[in-house]
Amino acid sequence: MTRILLTGITGQVGQELQQTLASLGEVVSVGRDRVDFSQPEAVQRVMETVKPTIVVNAAAYTAVDKAESEPDLAKLVNAVSPGILAKAASRIGAGLIHISTDYVFDGTQSSPYLETDATNPLGVYGSTKLAGEAAVRAECNRHFIIRTAWVYGAKGKGNFVKTMLRLGADREEVRVVTDQIGAPTWSKDLAEAIAQLAPQLSADTVGTYHYTNSGVCSWYDFAIAIFEEAQQLGFPLKIQRVIPITTPEYPTPAKRPAFSVLSLKKVSTLSGTHPPYWRQSLRAMLQELRSNP
Numbered sequence: 006m007t008r009i010l011l012t013g014i015t016g017q018v019g020q021e022l023q024q025t026l027a028s029l030g031e032v033v034s035v036g037r038d039r040v041d042f043s044q045p046e047a048v049q050r051v052m053e054t055v056k057p058t059i060v061v062n063a064a065a066y067t068a069v070d071k072a073e074s075e076p077d078l079a080k081l082v083n084a085v086s087p088g089i090l091a092k093a094a095s096r097i098g099a100g101l102i103h104i105s106t107d108y109v110f111d112g113t114q115s116s117p118y119l120e121t122d123a124t125n126p127l128g129v130y131g132s133t134k135l136a137g138e139a140a141v142r143a144e145c146n147r148h149f150i151i152r153t154a155w156v157y158g159a160k161g162k163g164n165f166v167k168t169m170l171r172l173g174a175d176r177e178e179v180r181v182v183t184d185q186i187g188a189p190t191w192s193k194d195l196a197e198a199i200a201q202l203a204p205q206l207s208a209d210t211v212g213t214y215h216y217t218n219s220g221v222c223s224w225y226d227f228a229i230a231i232f233e234e235a236q237q238l239g240f241p242l243k244i245q246r247v248i249p250i251t252t253p254e255y256p257t258p259a260k261r262p263a264f265s266v267l268s269l270k271k272v273s274t275l276s277g278t279h280p281p282y283w284r285q286s287l288r289a290m291l292q293e294l295r296s297n298p
Contacts, residue, residue: 007031013062016063042082065134072133080133154188181248190217219281
């Protein structure tokens with residue numbers, strides 16, 4: 006019987022993983038109330054108690070801008086605790102699936118990032134996530150590190166889609182950055198991909214993989230698509246205009262990569278299927294949100 010320890014269950018990916026992993030065996034789901042990643046000794050304790058065969062780590066400090074003023078906390082959650090998790094997994098012979106981010110790159114490329122491309126994070130969030138990757142690689146031989154990007158979902162607190170729907174219901178006009186390019190990723194697609202990949206974790210497949218939805222767009226394109234799809238589904242919207250702006254016109258504490266499209270070749274080869282196109286997934290997520298507000 007496979008026993009899976011799932012961390013970070015209150016996040017949008019963690020909530021989806023609770024459902025997608027259930028078909029693989031017994032899932033022991035823990036949130037911050039049971040394992041606080043800012044307290045590494047709690048991470049050690051839960052591993053000794055649960056003794057899982059696979060660990061799926063969806064816990065992370067993801068407040069990109071706030072991380073600039075809380076670097077120590079971000080480091081504890083994103084780097085130190087994953088290292089302890091990896092070490093404990095190695096000790097009990099468990100595999101580890103760890104979720105990482107496009108923010109490990111600086112965004113200066115113009116072609117999709119390969120798993121082997123040089124990393125160069127622009128801020129605290131990306132730096133701490135990169136340190137977490139290094140800790141996982143160093144401490145646990147049997148690992149998948151899965152980098153993803155632009156994640157949104159019906160579950161969890163805030164994300165870009167929910168923010169746009171909220172603003173679009175209140176305002177006639179929103180301004181959205183048009184010079185940052187990436188691939189929106191539905192948390193449910195990511196969680197399903199992780200559940201499909203988990204049984205394939207072996208000495209031959211270990212390593213780093215990129216997973217996002219297929220296709221690319223700017224945040225501006227994404228906003229336009231959200232409003233078009235939401236309008237068709239009957240969401241209450243006031244929005245009349247989406248104004249394209251540049252990154253300097255919307256300054257944030259943390260710098261963001263201008264281009265963070267990730268190559269999907271490696272993950273598609275392993276899974277035998279290509280990730281769904283981002284706009285199809287957006288439509289499916291909005292349909293879910295409409296039927297379960």
